[in-house]
Amino acid sequence: MLAQQGIIPRDDADAIIVGLSAVQDEIERGDFPWDPALEDLHMNIERRLTDLIGPAGARLHTGRSRNDQIALDMRLYTRAAIDDTIAGLRSVQRALVDLAGQYQEVLMPGYTHLQRAQPVLFAHHMLAYFEMLQRDVGRFTDCAVRMDVLPLGSGALAGVPYPTDRIAVALALEFAEISPNSMDAVADRDFLAEFHAAAAIAMMHISRLSEEIVIWSSREFDFVRLPDEFTTGSSIMPQKRNPDFAEIARGKTGRVYGSLMGILTVLKGLPLTYNRDLQEDKEGFFDTVDTLLSTLSVFADMLPGMKLNTHRVESLASESYMLATDLADYLVGKGVPFRDAHGVMRRLCQHCEADGMSLSDLPIAEYQRFAPQFDDDVYAITAAASVAARDNPGGTAPNRVAEGLARAKSILTSTETQ
Numbered sequence: 001m002l003a004q005q006g007i008i009p010r011d012d013a014d015a016i017i018v019g020l021s022a023v024q025d026e027i028e029r030g031d032f033p034w035d036p037a038l039e040d041l042h043m044n045i046e047r048r049l050t051d052l053i054g055p056a057g058a059r060l061h062t063g064r065s066r067n068d069q070i071a072l073d074m075r076l077y078t079r080a081a082i083d084d085t086i087a088g089l090r091s092v093q094r095a096l097v098d099l100a101g102q103y104q105e106v107l108m109p110g111y112t113h114l115q116r117a118q119p120v121l122f123a124h125h126m127l128a129y130f131e132m133l134q135r136d137v138g139r140f141t142d143c144a145v146r147m148d149v150l151p152l153g154s155g156a157l158a159g160v161p162y163p164t165d166r167i168a169v170a171l172a173l174e175f176a177e178i179s180p181n182s183m184d185a186v187a188d189r190d191f192l193a194e195f196h197a198a199a200a201i202a203m204m205h206i207s208r209l210s211e212e213i214v215i216w217s218s219r220e221f222d223f224v225r226l227p228d229e230f231t232t233g234s235s236i237m238p239q240k241r242n243p244d245f246a247e248i249a250r251g252k253t254g255r256v257y258g259s260l261m262g263i264l265t266v267l268k269g270l271p272l273t274y275n276r277d278l279q280e281d282k283e284g285f286f287d288t289v290d291t292l293l294s295t296l297s298v299f300a301d302m303l304p305g306m307k308l309n310t311h312r313v314e315s316l317a318s319e320s321y322m323l324a325t326d327l328a329d330y331l332v333g334k335g336v337p338f339r340d341a342h343g344v345m346r347r348l349c350q351h352c353e354a355d356g357m358s359l360s361d362l363p364i365a366e367y368q369r370f371a372p373q374f375d376d377d378v379y380a381i382t383a384a385a386s387v388a389a390r391d392n393p394g395g396t397a398p399n400r401v402a403e404g405l406a407r408a409k410s411i412l413t414s415t416e417t418q
């Protein structure tokens, strides 16, 4: 652009391009002579370029400052990190969809307050995580759209006194727009804060899934068995299969939260425009990108090997107290107001619990002592019937879950073709 606009001679521009390519090769080969005395990578590259190509290298910095350079570099890095993150989220979503399809009709207990609440389909549970990660994809996409702005040409803070063609540079670097204010352009790190926030929420979702995997793989729950390669033994207790990968993901969520707080704290006290504090944006950001990508990669590999103990989850889903709400709804169907039906079922549950009985063992005459509306059809209320009754959009009825699965698959298919 500088040569095109007549700002520097064409020959010098050509020499700079060849020289920068040689510098890139040296960096990639690992034999670039980094010199800490030169402060940062910008000055290292410029010095090396001048060593390689001579005086033309001194024209490299025409019309720019390290301030708009670093604002650009961080955007380029973040753009690539967003692409990788969305690909990682898609891989985990695919694993969740496969699990949902594999165990599509399997019933399990659904929980609130970690107390057994109502039967649900295991596929419904897996698709809940699909939806969380779908929102994560949306957040990273939003971040990519908002940061799609070229800061180059802002100079140190005030713009540059050369006839630059910023639009041509934006097109060459594939940015949708050029920044409208040079002072904002060099001071802005909102896109990093947004990435950190989206990463913190995505890690929170993975951490919640990790927590479930840790609980589900315990002997007490015994809902799932993790693949051997995603468990570790104990150095002392030979029988153990520790769910370390899920635990480590849960633990690593903390450092991602820490880096979000770090960047917000760096930014909060800065006057316009560039301040060297901004250099502190790097360490936490690189760590967050590495942590998020590696965690997503581990989950995409671990989930496909997770085996559901279908016998165990289905037998717990069929435990009769889980149907107490359905029995109250049954009375509502016979004309009893819901609050009264709820009271009947509360007393019935207390009665059965005191006698060590299940609701399904209770004779009809006993049911009728609590509410005369009970009839023999009450025994038709099973876990499968309970699930099938939740036949409204977003519910756990098999046909609704099939809709959710189809929706998830079509989202994944449409993104594969993009």
Ligand SMILES: N/C(=N\CCC[C@H](N)C(=O)O)N[C@@H](CC(=O)O)C(=O)O
Binding pocket: 040, 041, 065, 066, 067, 070, 156, 274, 276, 278, 279, 280
């Ligand atoms: N020190 C400095 N910019 C550093 C930018 C890059 C820094 N390594 C970072 O990572 O933020 N100053 C400006 C000029 C200035 O604002 O004084 C420059 O040299 O272009």
